[in-house]
Amino acid sequence: MKRLFTAVLGIATVGVLAACGSGPAPGGDSGSRTAGGTITMGFSQVGAESGWRTANTTSIQDAAKAAGINLKFSDANGVQENQISAIRSFVQQRVDVIAFSPVVRTGWDAVLLEAKNAGIPVILTDRAVDTQEKDVYKTFLGADFVQEGKWAGEWVVKQYAATPGPVNIVQLEGTTGSDPALERSSGFADAIAANPGLKVIASQTGDFTRSGGKQVMEAFLKANPKIDVVFAQNDDMALGAIEAIQAAGLKPGQDIKIVAIDATHDGMQALADGKLNFIVECNPLLGPELMDLAKKVVAGESVPPRVVTPDQTFDQQQAAVALPDRKY
Numbered sequence: 001m002k003r004l005f006t007a008v009l010g011i012a013t014v015g016v017l018a019a020c021g022s023g024p025a026p027g028g029d030s031g032s033r034t035a036g037g038t039i040t041m042g043f044s045q046v047g048a049e050s051g052w053r054t055a056n057t058t059s060i061q062d063a064a065k066a067a068g069i070n071l072k073f074s075d076a077n078g079v080q081e082n083q084i085s086a087i088r089s090f091v092q093q094r095v096d097v098i099a100f101s102p103v104v105r106t107g108w109d110a111v112l113l114e115a116k117n118a119g120i121p122v123i124l125t126d127r128a129v130d131t132q133e134k135d136v137y138k139t140f141l142g143a144d145f146v147q148e149g150k151w152a153g154e155w156v157v158k159q160y161a162a163t164p165g166p167v168n169i170v171q172l173e174g175t176t177g178s179d180p181a182l183e184r185s186s187g188f189a190d191a192i193a194a195n196p197g198l199k200v201i202a203s204q205t206g207d208f209t210r211s212g213g214k215q216v217m218e219a220f221l222k223a224n225p226k227i228d229v230v231f232a233q234n235d236d237m238a239l240g241a242i243e244a245i246q247a248a249g250l251k252p253g254q255d256i257k258i259v260a261i262d263a264t265h266d267g268m269q270a271l272a273d274g275k276l277n278f279i280v281e282c283n284p285l286l287g288p289e290l291m292d293l294a295k296k297v298v299a300g301e302s303v304p305p306r307v308v309t310p311d312q313t314f315d316q317q318q319a320a321v322a323l324p325d326r327k328y
Helices: 002-020 051-067 080-093 109-117 145-159 179-192 210-223 235-247 265-272 287-298 316-325
Strands: 040-045 070-075 097-100 122-125 139-142 167-173 198-205 229-232 257-262 278-281 306-308
Touching: 040 051, 040 080, 051 070, 051 235, 051 265, 051 287, 070 080, 080 097, 080 109, 097 287, 109 122, 122 287, 139 287, 145 179, 145 229, 145 257, 145 278, 167 179, 167 210, 167 235, 179 198, 198 210, 210 235, 229 235, 235 257, 235 265, 265 278, 265 316
Parallel strands: 040 070, 040 097, 097 122, 122 139, 139 306, 167 198, 167 229, 229 257, 257 278
Antiparallel strands: none
C-alpha cells in the first residue's frame, strides 16, 4: 500500500507540474487561439490626437475584421503608463500577438521583456522604440521619419535657393520624446543645413494636435515679428497654424509658407486651396500589412526586422489632382 500511494503521488505531482509548466509555447502560441485557429491580437493605440491617428485606427480595425483576427483594442489617450498597463493585460490574457504604436521611444524594456518571457511576439507599428533588451519585438512597420523630415527640408532649400537670407523658420514639433518628432526634426535639420541662410528661430511641441499647433503658432507670431516658413510635423498642427496666421491678419501659404507631414484629407484640401505649400505623405493605412505580419510571426515564420511603408510628396497642383481619390 505504501508503494502504491507513493506511485500515485508521483503521477499526481507530474500532472501538476505539467499543468503549471513554463507558460506559453514558443512562437507566440500563447493559448488564446480558439479551436478553429483564430488569432487574437492585443493592440495598444497612442490615442486619437489627429486625423492621421483616426485613419490609422480605422485601418487596423477594418483589416483585423477582414483577416479574421480577434482584435483586443486599447486607446492609451497619449499616456505611456496606459500603454504599459494594456500590454501587461494582453500578456495576462495570453493573446497570440501584441502590436502597439509607442507614445514615446524609451521606457519599454521591462514590459517588452515580460511579453518575450511569456512567448508572445510583439510588433511595433508607426513608431519605434529604444530598448536595451534583445529580441523583444519581431519587427517594426512604419514610415522612414528621417526621410520625411529631409523631404520637407529639401523643399525649403529649393524654394530659397536664390535668397541670400536670413530665412526665419519656426517648427511645430510632435509629442516630446516620440519617434516621429525626434526623427523628423533630425531629417529637417540635416536638409536645411545645405543653406546657411535658413534658420530655425523657434521650435516647440504642439503635441500633434490642431489646438496645440494653433496655440504655439500664436505664441510664435507674438514673439517673432518676421516668420517666413512654418515646418509642422503633422497636418493637424499645420491646420492650427493656419488659423493663427489668419487671425493675425496674414495669408497662410503666401505671407508665411507652410510645410507639413501626413497628407490627410484636410491637409491636402488646405494644400489644394493654397493655404499650405508642400506636404510629405505619411501613410496611416497600415492595417492590412500589420495583419499579414501578425499571421507570420504567430506561425513562427521569419519576417524582416523593419518594414518601411512607401510615401510620396505633394505640391499644390498635385494635391488638387489626388484629392478625389484620397482614402483618408
